[in-house]
Amino acid sequence: MKNIGFLSFGHWTPSPQSQTRSASDALLQSIDLAVAAEELGADGAYFRVHHFARQLAAPFPLLAAIGARTSRIEIGTGVIDMRYENPLYMAEDAGAADLIAGGRLQLGVSRGSPEQVIDGFRYFGYVPGEGADHADMARDHLRVFLDVIDGRGFAQPNPRPMFPNPPGLLPLEPQSPGLRDRxxxxxxxxxxAEWTAEQGLNLMSSTLLTEDTGVPFHQLQAEQIQRFREAWTAAGHDREPRVSVSRSIFPIVNDMDRAYFGHESRSEDQVGHLDGGLARFGKSYAGEPDQLVKDLAEDEAIAAADTLLLTVPNQLGVDYNAHVLESVLRDLAPALGWR
Structure with a gap:
């Protein structure tokens, strides 16, 4: 059994070929797709976060809106770039959005990916400390965020406050119990991935790995997951971790599917350079359902993960993306034992 959700980059472009031509379209259609996904029986609605781009950027208003419109589906990010974040403000936003959603928030965070501008985090007011780089800064922001979402008191109260204070140092509010585990x-x-396990965080792995050993992407990712689980056990955490992988999967069940994604049936892994090193990009899966069942059954990383996030072409519109989700849930998931 697997949790199956979607992952949207939230692109928009003012083009006649796009169904998502403005920021308003991207936000409102994201809400509508999450509602549709819940009605179809999907388990999660996740969104990428990019700055200085025609893509979704500010996640918490969107997550809160989806939380208010849905009742069951998990709501998350994949991922928030911690280089850009004020961890205290983020903790307040996350606590509020999680309470609105009834404890369904699943926050994916990271050090970020290559962006549209050089050192964009500097425009947000963040500069790595002496002897540190941007990755160190992202992890420092994460440490502060994790430290305050559990409700630890750290702020000295005013002796003459506007409202009465409880005794002791004050925590941030609102608090949302259980968010740390999500x-x-x-x-x-x-x-x-090993570092992630040591921190007691769930693992989110996408269709890109910033290394290459010459083996197929799914095998390299399966090794990443195995190392994560081994490191988790060694760290002695007292709960079971979760692991998600992302895939582009398009069952071809009608002429529109064939027109959009028929060419992807020949997709292969790609190896390229990213941030000065080799990177391996996973292939897309497109084809008739019977063939996709055979191909996906051989994907070792999907087999090792408990959560599968389907990357969706959001500019094709809500109806088409709901159709893709329905096809995966109906035509593939039962045959593969995911449902």
Whole structure:
């Protein structure tokens, strides 16, 4: 059994070929797709976060809105770039959104990916400390965020406050119980997956790994998951971790599917350079359902994960993306034992 959700980048472009031509379209259609996904029986609605781009950027208003419109589906990010975040403000936003959603928030965070501008986090007022780089800064922001979401008091109260204070140092409010166990780190390598386990965070792994050993993507990702689980056990955490992987999967069941994704049936892994090193990109899966069942049954990383996030082409509109989700849930999931 697997949790199956979607992951949207939330692109928009003012083009006649796009069903999502403005920021308003991207936000409102994201809410509608989450509602549709819940009605179809999907388990999660996740969204990418990018700055300085025509993509979704500010996640918490969107997550809160979806939380108010749905009742069951998990709501998350994949991922928030911690280089840009004020961890205290983020903790307040996350606590509020999680309470609105009734404890359904699943926050994926990471050090971020290559962005549209050089060192964009500097425009947000964040500069790595002396002897540190941007990745160190992201992890420092994460440590502060994790430290305050559990309700630890740390702020000295005013002796003459506007409202009465409880005794002791004050925590941030609002608090949302259990949120700490629903934080995920987006890991791009095997070593980062081990670090993720040591921190007691769930593992989120996408269709990109920032290393290459010459083996197929799904096998390299399966090794990443195995190392994560071994490191989790060694760390002695007292709960079971969760692991998600992302995939582009398009069952071809009608002529529209064939027109959009028929060419993807020949997709293969790609190896390229990213941030000065080799990276391996996973292939897309497109084809007739019977063939996809055979192909996906051989994906070792999907087999090892408890959560599968389907990357959706959001600019094709809510109805088409709901159709893709329905096809996966109806035509693939039962045959593969995911449902």
């Amino acid at each position: 934080i995920w780190w987006g890991a791009g390598s095997r070593a980062t």
